[in-house]
Amino acid sequence: MQTTDRKWTVAGGQYVEQMKWALWFIIIGGVLVRGTLLVVADRVDDQLNEVAEMTLLEFMSEASTVFMLVIGLMSVYVFLTYFGQNGITRWEYFFGTLISSIGLALTLPIAFILLNLVEMLVIPWVPLTIDVATLSLGSAAMLSLEYILTLMIHFMLGWFITIGFYRYNWMIGLIFIGVVIYAGMMTEALWDDEKYILFGLATESSELSLPIVTAIAVGLILILALVNRRLTKDIVIKM
Amino acid sequence: MSNHVQFNDVSLTIKGDSILKNIDLNLEDSKIYGLLGRNGAGKTSLLSLLAAFRPVTSGQIELNEETIFENPNAMQQICFSYDKDYSDETEKVESLLKDLPFFRPNFDYDYAMELVNRFNLPLKKPLQKLSTGMQSAFNVTVGLASRCPITIFDESYLGMDAPTRDLFYREILNEQTEHPRIFILSTHLVSEMDHLFDEVVMIQNGEMLLADDYESLMSRAVQITGATDEVDDLTANDQVLNEEKLGRTKSALILTEQAESLGQKAREIGLETQQPALQDLFIHLTKEVDSHANNR
Numbered sequence: 066m067q068t069t070d071r072k073w074t075v076a077g078g079q080y081v082e083q084m085k086w087a088l089w090f091i092i093i094g095g096v097l098v099r100g101t102l103l104v105v106a107d108r109v110d111d112q113l114n115e116v117a118e119m120t121l122l123e124f125m126s127e128a129s130t131v132f133m134l135v136i137g138l139m140s141v142y143v144f145l146t147y148f149g150q151n152g153i154t155r156w157e158y159f160f161g162t163l164i165s166s167i168g169l170a171l172t173l174p175i176a177f178i179l180l181n182l183v184e185m186l187v188i189p190w191v192p193l194t195i196d197v198a199t200l201s202l203g204s205a206a207m208l209s210l211e212y213i214l215t216l217m218i219h220f221m222l223g224w225f226i227t228i229g230f231y232r233y234n235w236m237i238g239l240i241f242i243g244v245v246i247y248a249g250m251m252t253e254a255l256w257d258d259e260k261y262i263l264f265g266l267a268t269e270s271s272e273l274s275l276p277i278v279t280a281i282a283v284g285l286i287l288i289l290a291l292v293n294r295r296l297t298k299d300i301v302i303k304m
Numbered sequence: 305m306s307n308h309v310q311f312n313d314v315s316l317t318i319k320g321d322s323i324l325k326n327i328d329l330n331l332e333d334s335k336i337y338g339l340l341g342r343n344g345a346g347k348t349s350l351l352s353l354l355a356a357f358r359p360v361t362s363g364q365i366e367l368n369e370e371t372i373f374e375n376p377n378a379m380q381q382i383c384f385s386y387d388k389d390y391s392d393e394t395e396k397v398e399s400l401l402k403d404l405p406f407f408r409p410n411f412d413y414d415y416a417m418e419l420v421n422r423f424n425l426p427l428k429k430p431l432q433k434l435s436t437g438m439q440s441a442f443n444v445t446v447g448l449a450s451r452c453p454i455t456i457f458d459e460s461y462l463g464m465d466a467p468t469r470d471l472f473y474r475e476i477l478n479e480q481t482e483h484p485r486i487f488i489l490s491t492h493l494v495s496e497m498d499h500l501f502d503e504v505v506m507i508q509n510g511e512m513l514l515a516d517d518y519e520s521l522m523s524r525a526v527q528i529t530g531a532t533d534e535v536d537d538l539t540a541n542d543q544v545l546n547e548e549k550l551g552r553t554k555s556a557l558i559l560t561e562q563a564e565s566l567g568q569k570a571r572e573i574g575l576e577t578q579q580p581a582l583q584d585l586f587i588h589l590t591k592e593v594d595s596h597a598n599n600r
Contacts, residue, residue, distance in 0.1 A: 078406075156374060302356075302358070
C-alpha cells in the first residue's frame with residue numbers, strides 16, 4: 066500500500082462503516098417509523114396529521130442532525146484509537162474523517178429524496194385517506210442545501226465534543242459540550258423562524274438572506290474543522 | 305534495507321511529572337532487545353513514544369534518520385502489541401485479521417492462519433468473548449504475522465499459560481531466523497525470556513540504566529562464593545551488586561569489566577565462581593539505584 070493513498074482509503078473505510086449504521090437509520094426512520102406514523106395518523110390519531118403534512122425529507126431532518134451528532138461523537142473513540150494503534154497518522158485520520166463526513170452529509174439527503182420519490186409512487190396504491198405532502202424539485206434542492214450544511218455542522222460539533230473528552234478529561238469535556246450547545250443554538254437560529262439572541266451574534270433568521278446563511282454555515286464548518294485538526298494534531302492515542 | 309532506530313535525548317513529561325529523562329538509545333536491525341525495568345520505570349511510555357502513540361516532550365526518535373511521529377512511512381513499520389482491553393471489541397477474530405493487510409504492508413495472512421491454528425484461536429468469535437489468554441494469543445498473532453520491521457511486545461503474553469508462552473518464544477526465534485527484524489520484548493518474566501535477548505536495555509525511574517549486548521553484559525558479571533574475608537579482600541575494589549552471608553561464608557555478585565580475570569583469581573585461591581542469571585543482575589542493579597535514591 067502506497068502511504069500517499071492511505072488517507073483516501075481511511076476515508077473510504079470510515080464512509081463504508083458509517084453507511085452501514087446510516088442504512089439502519091434510513092430504514093428504521095424513513096421507512097418503518099414514517100410508515101407507522103402515517104398509518105396511525107390516518108386510522109387512529111388525527112393529532113399526528115402533521116407527519117403527513119411534512120415530506121419525508123422534512124420528516125427526517127431533525128433525526129438526521131441527531132444521527133450525525135452521534136456519528137461525530139463516535140468518531141474519535143471508534144476510529145482514532147483503532148487507526149492510531151495500527152500506524153495511521155493523525156493527519157490521515159483527520160482527512161479521512163472529514164471526507165467521510167462530507168460523503169455522509171451528501172448521501173443522506175440523496176437517500177431521503179429517493180425514498181421520498183418511492184413514497185410518492187407507493188402512496189396512491191396504499192389505502193390511506195389523509196393527504197401526504199409531496200416533494201417539489203425546488204423544495205428538494207433548497208432542503209438538500211440546508212441538510213448538507215446542518216448535517217456537517219452537527220457532525221463537526223459531535224466530533225469536537227468527543228475530542229474534548231478524549232484529549233482532556235470529563236470536566237473539560239463538559240466545557241466542550243457547553244461550547245457546542247451555544248454553537249448548536251446559533252445553527253438553529255440560521256434556519257428556524259424562532260428568534261435567538263446569543264451575545265448579539267445571531268438574530269432572527271428571516272433577516273438573513275440565503276447566501277449569508279450559507280456563508281455563515283460554511284464558515285462555522287471551516288472553523289470547526291480547523292479547531293478539530295488543531296486538537297487532534299498531536300493527540301495521545303489511548304492504549 | 306537495514307533499519308535502525310535512534311532515541312536522541314528523549315524526555316517525556318506528563319502533567320508536570322517527568323516520566324522519561326534524556327534517553328539516548330540505538331536499536332539495530334535483526335536484533336532482539338529485552339527491555340527491563342521495574343513497575344513504573346517508564347517502559348511502556350518509552351514504547352508508546354516509539355510507536356508514535358504520543359509525542360515526545362523533547363528530543364527526537366528516528367527510524368532510518370526520519371522522525372517517526374506523524375510520518376506514515378515510519379509509523380506503518382512499527383507494530384506495538386500490548387495487553388489491550390477488548391471488553392468492547394465486538395468484531396470477530398477473522399474480520400480483524402482480514403483488515404490488517406491494509407495497515408501492515410508485510411502482513412502474512414497465511415502465517416496468521418497458521419498461528420491461529422497453533423494457538424487454537426476461534427476465528428468466528430468476537431474478541432470480547434475470548435479468554436484473557438486467548439486475547440493475548442490474538443495480540444501475539446497480529447504482532448508476529450504483521451512482520452513489521454520494528455515489532456514490539458509489551459507484556460503481551462499476559463494471561464497465556466506456560467505451553468502457549470513457550471510456543472510464542474519459539475515463534476519469535478523462528479521469525480528472527482526467517483524474517484529478521486528489530487524485536488523489542490518488554491517483560492517481567494526475565495528468567496523465562498532471557499534466552500531470547502541479543503541486547504538488554506534497562507531503565508529505572510525514567511532514566512537509562514544500561515544498554516548492552518547480552519553476552520557482553522553477562523561476561524561482566526560473576527558470582528563469587530567462599531570465606532567472607534577472602535571474598536571481601538578479593539572484591540574490595542569492585543562494584544558489588546549484592547552480598548549474601550551464611551555463617552562465615554559469603555556470596556558476592558560482582559559487575560566489573562575484569563570479571564573474567566577476577567573469576568580466575570577467585571578460583572586460584574579456592575573460591576567458587578558462578579555465572580549469575582540476568583534476572584539476578586536486574587534485581588540487584590535496580591535495587592542499587594533505589595538505595596542510592598533513598599540515600600539522597
